[in-house]
Amino acid sequence: MIEFLDKSYLWLIILLIGIIPVAFKRGVVKRIEFWMIFLLLFLLIIILARPVIKSGEKAFYKKDTEVVILLDSSLSMGVKDIKPDRLHFALKKLKKLVEDLKDEKVGLIVFSDKAEIISFPYQKITPEDINNLSLKPEGSTDMLSAFSTANSVLTGKERIVILVSDGGDEDLEKVKELIEQSGIRVVFYGVATEKGGKVPGYNALSQLNREMVAVARENGIFVKATESDNDIRKISEYVKNISEKTKTILIKVSSKIELSPFIALVSLGVVFGGFFMRRFIAVILFSALVFTPSYSGELSGFFYYITGNYKKAATEFLEDKTPENMYNAALSYFKAGMYENAEAVLKEIKTENVELKKKIKYTFALCLIARKKFKKAEKVAEELIEIYPQDRRIRKLYQFTNMVVNLGKKPEKRKTIVKIKEKKSRHFKASPMEIGERNPW
Secondary structure (H helix, E strand, O other): OEEEOOHHHHHHHHHHHOHHHHHHHHOOOOOHHHHHHHHHHHHHHHHHOOEEEEEEEEEEEEEOEEEEEEEEOOHHHHOOOOOOOHHHHHHHHHHHHHHHOOOOEEEEEEEOOOEEEEEOHHHOOOHHHHHOOOOOOOOOOOHHHHHHHHHHHOOOOEEEEEEEEOOOOOOOHHHHHHHHHHOOEEEEEEOOOOOOEEOOOOOOEEOOOHHHHHHHHHHEEEEEOOOOOHHHHHHHHHHHHHHHHOEEEEEEEEEEEEOHHHHHHHHHHHHOOOOHHHHHHHHHHHHHHHHOOOOOOOHHHHHHHHOOOHHHHHHHHOOOOOHHHHHHHHHHHHHOOOHHHHHHHHHHOOOOOHHHHHHHHHHHHHHHHHOOOHHHHHHHHHHHHHHOOOOHHHHHHHHHHHHHHHHOOOHHHHOOOOOOOOOOOOOOOOOHHHHHHHOOO
């Protein structure tokens, strides 16, 4: 089905038809040049009206599921009961896992006696990121610190922790309480054998922790490491099944094919077959094709915007309420500090232009931030990050709103572990509980 994006230009056809009676009176209607010019002007009007053919509809989906991989890099992961050793075997498997979960939001935390955030879920870790890791087995296993950090970065409706470890921590009571209270789903990918092996440099035996296996089965699944890819397939299917249940349509965008370039090429082909006048018209047509502005608007509006009279610019832009002009008006209101006015205009804009929709949501989020409505701004930023995860400005917007919202929460609501008194670890200055409280994520 053909439709026109800028229908206002079609009114020029009436003016063009009005030329025909004048041409009859002057006796030029029989000349080929007249009808050539008439045809080219008609095609120029059609080009300006931007005809398109709808070729379907594309939907963007939002999945409210976040995943964090907890990779154990403690000394026990150097045991060679799995070749070449547990850690390098795990890294090889992780590359396959993140490739299978490329459509999910997956982050990575590496831990031993302390946890280090490598990437957040919205950043979507890749196999190349796994390749770039430089790890060696060292340190003890602090499972509580790892789960506490994971809980602090997960914000989705469904939150999944994939623990890649031998489960070597002996004291799991606090970890069990944290998992139960937070509602985290646990996938324990056991990278160890029940027989176990000798810990490098120590006369100690490290085996698969059966207590961690039981914890995982109560709150998720346990998957034993295998040489085949069946283990990774089980984990992927588990995550995808949960994620699919949180899938909702974010926006629907009509796919369209612009006809203006094709009409312009046909017109140019006709024009370049003749004399100087035809070539002159060809230049006009070519200029119309190349220099048609993406964001039309009142020239006076642009003048006032450039000179800093933003309020007046907004008024001028709203004289012709095209989606582009309305966006320019909202941007002018934003520059003028009239954030509520800007929001009101942005809400009224109806467009199928994907790039313009992106700008509208981004500017709307900035208005909310300016009015200190950070929770609402965070929701808008979440919608944007779903569609444009690699956009640098949107990632910064999401990070900022997420940080401000988390910092604004009351301390008792920001705790990421159960309220249990504990001594500070010998391996780092702050206890895991303090780390959870300080981490804004």
